Amino acid sequence: LACVRVCVRARARVACARIHHRYLSCVITCPYSGFTNPKDVAVMAEEMISWGCHEISLGDTTGAGTPGSTRSLLYHVLERLPANQVALHCHDTFGQALANVLSGLEMGITTFDSSAGGLGGCPFARRSTGNLATEDLVFMLSGMKIKTGVDLLKLIDTSRLMAREYLHKRKTASRVAEAFPIAEFGKVQDT
DSSP: OHHHHHHHHHHHHHHHHHOSEEEEOOSSEETTTEEOOHHHHHHHHHHHHHTTOSEEEEEETTSOOOHHHHHHHHHHHHTTSOGGGEEEEEBOTTSOHHHHHHHHHHTTOOOEEOBGGGOOOOTTSTTOOOBOBHHHHHHHHHHTTOOOOOOHHHHHHHHHHIIIIISOOSSOSOHHHHHSOHHHHHHHHHO
């Protein structure tokens, strides 16, 4: 087992040196082992940075994270790494992704993964639904006067097109895309 661990870490070191952004999955809970100790995540994140990675994205793969568990995780990770080397990847299984992003913002995190229409999920975490919808994230950040450079109306159009044409669904997982017809959205933004 020790030999395997050394070999895996040696390969990971080489991979990290070549790639700017790496992920740690199941940072809140694991579908196989349950609760994940945030101190263990912090140690692994620091180790990956020492291998040459520039940024570690902390993945709430099961979507079971809450603002409290996200703050606890970030507290331990930010003791070891600066906020500019940490990103959050929140799944929205329990509807907590935006709240977890807000917790991250409050703790200095400025990089968040999301996907148009909330596409994605996790094949090994049963019942884990999609990622945080980019439309929902952009809408929240816009309401907080944080500029993203994303054209929300085009993003909503794209998400709806993907859902309809490629996924054969009538709607996306985005609450924002479903809440506002495109024609009315500009009026809501301007008020």
